[in-house]
Amino acid sequence: MSYAKIYLHCVWSTKNRDYQISTSLRPVLLAHFKEYCKEKEIFLDFINAHVDHVHALISLGKQQTIADVMQLMKGESSNWINSLMILPYQFEWQDDYWVASVSYSHVDKVREYIKNQDEHHQQMSRDEELDQFMIKNGFERIKD
Numbered sequence: 001m002s003y004a005k006i007y008l009h010c011v012w013s014t015k016n017r018d019y020q021i022s023t024s025l026r027p028v029l030l031a032h033f034k035e036y037c038k039e040k041e042i043f044l045d046f047i048n049a050h051v052d053h054v055h056a057l058i059s060l061g062k063q064q065t066i067a068d069v070m071q072l073m074k075g076e077s078s079n080w081i082n083s084l085m086i087l088p089y090q091f092e093w094q095d096d097y098w099v100a101s102v103s104y105s106h107v108d109k110v111r112e113y114i115k116n117q118d119e120h121h122q123q124m125s126r127d128e129e130l131d132q133f134m135i136k137n138g139f140e141r142i143k144d
């Protein structure tokens with residue numbers, strides 16, 4: 001039997017980084033992500049959202065790819081939000097996402113970071129957070 005435990009810190013944004021995840025939508029959306037991931041056998045360890053983005057700590061199964069999991073989570077959730085017809089416009093996620101591997105020894109730190117998104121964003125903007133995430137994980141911004 002094969003075993004795999006690959007932790008990933010995933011971040012994705014609303015289309016144009018619009019503030020679309022209201023405080024009333026957030027708990028419903030997070031509960032939906034948890035339920036959907038269980039149904040699709042995506043190991044969702046921890047998830048939280050802020051007004052314009054989501055952080056998730058997942059562990060890939062041995063047959064799963066990052067692209068497949070992100071497509072499932074983002075695509076299904078936007079369809080689900082739109083099916084509720086609770087927003088006066090079409091809800092969309094940004095096409096891109098950011099993913100970095102997480103050492104098992106750092107899983108608790110990442111959970112705590114994801115848990116405290118509201119407090120974190122009182123001190124740091126989303127752009128500053130993204131820049132920090134990219135630098136910390138060795139991503140390079142592509143200049144036009």
